[in-house]
Amino acid sequence: MIVAEGKPVEKILEMLAPYKKVLIAGCRGCVTVCLTGGEKEVGILASQIRMARSKDGNPIEILEQTEERQCDAEYNAKFLENVGKVDAIVSLACGIGIQYLGEKYPLTPIYPGVNTLMLGANIDVGRWEERCFACGDCVLDKTGGICPIARCSKSLLNGPCGGSQFGKCEVSAPVKEDIPCGWQLIYDRLSALGQLDKMSEIIPAKNWLRAKGPRTYVREDLTLDRS
Amino acid sequence: MTKQITNIRIGIYLCDCDGKVSKKVDLNSVKVAIQSKAEFEYIRAVEVACTKAEREQIVAEIDKYSLNRLLVAGCSDPFIVRQFLQLADDKGINRYNVEFVDLSAAESVGAAVSAVDTALNRLHLRAEVGYEELAVIPDVLVIGAGSEAAAAAKAIAKNQPVVQIDNVGTRVIGLDGFPGAFTVILLENGQTVKKDFGAIVLALGAVPQYDKSKYGGVELGADVLSLSQFINAGKDYAGKKVGFALGKADEDSLLSFAAVLKAALDLKEKGASEVSIIYEDMKICADGLEQEYERARKKGVNFLKYTGEFQITRFASGIAFMYREPFLADPAKIVADYIVLAEDFVPAAGTLELAEIFDIRTGPGGFFQKDNVHSLPIRSNRAGIFFVGSCHGPIHGTDLYNEIEAVLAEVSAFAKGKVSVPSLQPKVEAEKCAVCLTCYRCCPHHAIEIVHGEEYNNMYFSAARMNPLACQRCGVCAAECPGKAIQLPLYSDQEILFEVQQPARIVAYACENSGFLASEFAKTLDPELQKDLQIVEVPCSGKIDIIYLLKALENGADGVMLCVCHKENCKFVWGNDRAEQRKVRAQQILNQVGLGERIDFVHVAANQGNQFNTAVKAMAEKIRQSGTNPGKVVK
Numbered sequence: 001m002i003v004a005e006g007k008p009v010e011k012i013l014e015m016l017a018p019y020k021k022v023l024i025a026g027c028r029g030c031v032t033v034c035l036t037g038g039e040k041e042v043g044i045l046a047s048q049i050r051m052a053r054s055k056d057g058n059p060i061e062i063l064e065q066t067e068e069r070q071c072d073a074e075y076n077a078k079f080l081e082n083v084g085k086v087d088a089i090v091s092l093a094c095g096i097g098i099q100y101l102g103e104k105y106p107l108t109p110i111y112p113g114v115n116t117l118m119l120g121a122n123i124d125v126g127r128w129e130e131r132c133f134a135c136g137d138c139v140l141d142k143t144g145g146i147c148p149i150a151r152c153s154k155s156l157l158n159g160p161c162g163g164s165q166f167g168k169c170e171v172s173a174p175v176k177e178d179i180p181c182g183w184q185l186i187y188d189r190l191s192a193l194g195q196l197d198k199m200s201e202i203i204p205a206k207n208w209l210r211a212k213g214p215r216t217y218v219r220e221d222l223t224l225d226r227s
Numbered sequence: 228m229t230k231q232i233t234n235i236r237i238g239i240y241l242c243d244c245d246g247k248v249s250k251k252v253d254l255n256s257v258k259v260a261i262q263s264k265a266e267f268e269y270i271r272a273v274e275v276a277c278t279k280a281e282r283e284q285i286v287a288e289i290d291k292y293s294l295n296r297l298l299v300a301g302c303s304d305p306f307i308v309r310q311f312l313q314l315a316d317d318k319g320i321n322r323y324n325v326e327f328v329d330l331s332a333a334e335s336v337g338a339a340v341s342a343v344d345t346a347l348n349r350l351h352l353r354a355e356v357g358y359e360e361l362a363v364i365p366d367v368l369v370i371g372a373g374s375e376a377a378a379a380a381k382a383i384a385k386n387q388p389v390v391q392i393d394n395v396g397t398r399v400i401g402l403d404g405f406p407g408a409f410t411v412i413l414l415e416n417g418q419t420v421k422k423d424f425g426a427i428v429l430a431l432g433a434v435p436q437y438d439k440s441k442y443g444g445v446e447l448g449a450d451v452l453s454l455s456q457f458i459n460a461g462k463d464y465a466g467k468k469v470g471f472a473l474g475k476a477d478e479d480s481l482l483s484f485a486a487v488l489k490a491a492l493d494l495k496e497k498g499a500s501e502v503s504i505i506y507e508d509m510k511i512c513a514d515g516l517e518q519e520y521e522r523a524r525k526k527g528v529n530f531l532k533y534t535g536e537f538q539i540t541r542f543a544s545g546i547a548f549m550y551r552e553p554f555l556a557d558p559a560k561i562v563a564d565y566i567v568l569a570e571d572f573v574p575a576a577g578t579l580e581l582a583e584i585f586d587i588r589t590g591p592g593g594f595f596q597k598d599n600v601h602s603l604p605i606r607s608n609r610a611g612i613f614f615v616g617s618c619h620g621p622i623h624g625t626d627l628y629n630e631i632e633a634v635l636a637e638v639s640a641f642a643k644g645k646v647s648v649p650s651l652q653p654k655v656e657a658e659k660c661a662v663c664l665t666c667y668r669c670c671p672h673h674a675i676e677i678v679h680g681e682e683y684n685n686m687y688f689s690a691a692r693m694n695p696l697a698c699q700r701c702g703v704c705a706a707e708c709p710g711k712a713i714q715l716p717l718y719s720d721q722e723i724l725f726e727v728q729q730p731a732r733i734v735a736y737a738c739e740n741s742g743f744l745a746s747e748f749a750k751t752l753d754p755e756l757q758k759d760l761q762i763v764e765v766p767c768s769g770k771i772d773i774i775y776l777l778k779a780l781e782n783g784a785d786g787v788m789l790c791v792c793h794k795e796n797c798k799f800v801w802g803n804d805r806a807e808q809r810k811v812r813a814q815q816i817l818n819q820v821g822l823g824e825r826i827d828f829v830h831v832a833a834n835q836g837n838q839f840n841t842a843v844k845a846m847a848e849k850i851r852q853s854g855t856n857p858g859k860v861v862k
């Protein structure tokens with residue numbers, strides 16, 4: 001799932017400074033699941049902005065609407081009526097949704113209400129962890145099902161580096177919270193699987209071109225001729 | 228199921244309560260004002276609503292005007308509440324569609340009208356509450372091998388089928404389903420089998436464990452026995468001297484004390500030459516224990532009080548306790564052939580595993596059950612799963628029988644194979660459900676499942692569903708849902724936000740188990756303080772959505788309070804903790820945009836009216852310092 005976090009509200013207030021009437025657009029996909037951009041957060045942000053602007057003597061009118069997915073044009077069509085009523089849109093969808101909703105309504109400025117963070121798993125309520133970088137050339141077969149790109153701070157293909165200590169990555173605190181060393185995790189898993197010999201196989205350099213955008217994915221067998 | 232009812236016909240009765248109300252407020256003016264503005268079917272002012280004649284007339288009016296909801300404004304005497312609920316039951320009006328308004332506190336016609344109007348709106352917004360007939364499995368599973376489990380199983384078996392397993396030979400490895408229809412997955416002779424039960428009783432017991440560090444490192448041996456070794460050995464001690472030591476281990480229960488008394492009497496009967504018990508504090512506060520103690524004294528058992536530490540020393544003539552008597556200067560000594568030492572009790576093997584499999588909480592010492600008064604005596608955080616005996620902390624004698632009685636009262640509800648429950652569990656609007664599992668994970672009572680089917684109108688064809696028998700109606704799920712897909716009947720967002728559309732200066736969201744009761748008491752102590760205060764009742768502080776806090780402020784309140792029960796004492800496990808986390812975030816939201824300190828979180832118990840008022844004063848002072856809420860949005 002895509003994981004995003006709310007943008008600091010002072011940034012959003014700055015973006016909205018010129019406007020008197022805006023739409024906050026939520027998404028029922030990943031950002032609802034990661035508790036950042038569903039109907040509830042739309043309501044909270046709207047209330048916060050209304051109060052902030054009232055306080056500054058510059059009241060703002062805010063419409064609230066949440067639809068199934070902002071990364072699909074058909075759902076974005078449902079915002080039509082409200083977009084017609086406002087000067088600007090704040091989207092709480094991930095970066096994909098924000099852009100895609102913006103493309104649908106190119107004459108209305110759209111602003112991000114979130115920072116899109118990662119592809120992660122929801123460990124428990126209120127905690128998310130990165131698992132994949134979308135590198136386009138998966139090596140999980142060689143690494144016991146644990147991603148060295150996303151989970152090793154240096155994305156080493158042949159780790160660990162010399163900084164791995166007691167299972168922790170050398171980039172851990174005070175830089176970030178304790179990070180498990182990705183290559184220790186790989187070693188432990190391979191050893192549990194009886195595949196430790198894979199540790200001594202050299203993984204050749206990846207084709208990083210596949211990780212570089214702009215990327216497009218087309219399946220000729222599926223594309224429709226709409227002419 | 229809950230359905231929005233379209234044909235709402237409300238009857239309003241304004242009761243003067245024999246002249247009490249009209250001393251301050253003219254009821255006819257209230258009536259006229261209501262008539263001019265509100266929507267309802269019928270209204271009448273009555274002198275005393277709780278007479279037989281009135282009752283008959285109201286019954287006739289219900290028929291004549293086809294009333295299906297009632298609003299009774301007058302005093303809030305429990306008698307009139309009971310009478311109208313009974314009348315509603317008799318007339319087939321759902322009792323959840325009867326609202327009461329207390330006019331005895333109203334100081335003006337305006338105040339009375341607004342109170343009636345608010346209640347009237349509540350009645351209009353209220354979804355119809357239906358009843359569900361549910362089939363339940365009468366069979367009860369008792370887990371445990373000891374005497375406690377056997378006693379529980381025997382008692383339950385008088386009413387309904389029981390299966391008892393020891394959790395050793397046949398072991399629980401999984402649990403599905405809800406009260407009335409649990410599916411327990413068992414490992415039986417290496418095979419996985421599934422069996423269905425309506426309720427589960429855990430009676431794993433506790434096990435004694437000798438801890439030498441409590442006795443200065445003394446190892447057990449031929450003449451130094453732990454209490455359980457002594458009891459299990461059952462040897463012949465005729466002509467011998469035996470000394471027992473209490474108070475160093477198992478300090479908090481009566482179990483060891485009771486066992487030692489019984490053993491001492493037994494020894495005396497079987498001809499032991501001398502029986503001594505050294506103790507630090509006498510623990511006989513349970514039925515029958517004091518009599519046992521008196522009997523033991525009469526039979527010549529020595530009771531010797533010590534203070535501080537004692538030593539165990541070997542002599543040629545035997546083994547001895549060297550101890551200090553509280554009132555004597557010189558150390559005292561008891562020489563015996565055998566000494567017996569009390570042990571601690573620890574949870575039986577499998578306790579932790581079962582807690583995990585059943586998603587039930589453990590508490591002090593790793594025993595089952597959180598240290599929370601609402602769970603006493605036998606409840607877990609899940610409906611349909613109960614504790615009996617020492618598996619939730621060492622207990623003794625009559626306590627066990629009281630617990631078994633309590634369990635019987637609970638499990639017998641399923642004995643007939645069906646139950647009828649009001650459909651009051653939260654309802655999920657599938658179109659809004661993102662199947663994010665937040666509600667499932669946050670429910671303190673494991674009452675939620677994810678169901679699949681064509682009828683769930685979203686891209687997953689799935690939605691959360693709350694089980695009517697497992698759900699305890701805290702509303703935590705509704706307040707956590709990121710999609711606003713969950714509504715708790717009688718406390719929907721619409722109903723609650725309606726109340727704070729034009730809020731008082733201070734809005735206090737108050738849990739009906741603590742803060743709300745405290746506020747009722749507080750009213751009588753300092754009526755003056757109520758002027759700027761509005762209480763909004765919620766079933767648990769865990770229902771206080773962050774949006775409730777913000778909306779009250781957005782609509783013009785200067786301050787918001789969350790009045791919750793004491794820590795570790797929430798009826799719904801962590802409802803108050805969730806509320807506190809939301810308070811912290813809501814205050815951050817205010818700080819980010821410079822709106823000042825405007826939210827207070829207060830722990831008050833039901834009887835703490837004074838503390839409630841003190842908290843209200845503190846809130847008033849806080850908003851005096853922060854000034855009028857500049858974030859109020861003028862519509």
Ligand code: SF4
Pocket residue numbers: 131132133134135136137138139140147148149150
């Ligand atoms: S190797 Fe690439 S595709 Fe595979 S999990 Fe890691 S980042 Fe994702």
Ligand code: SF4
Pocket residue numbers: 151152153154155156159160161162163164165168169170171180181182183184
């Ligand atoms: S310590 Fe481990 S995770 Fe950190 S950079 Fe080195 S190999 Fe990667």
Ligand code: SF4
Pocket residue numbers: 655659660661662663664665666667690691707708709710711712713
């Ligand atoms: S919290 Fe809301 S959106 Fe998430 S599963 Fe529950 S009902 Fe669905």
Ligand code: SF4
Pocket residue numbers: 652653669670671672673674675693694697698699700701702703704705715
């Ligand atoms: S109301 Fe409380 S007990 Fe019921 S499903 Fe929601 S969280 Fe669980």
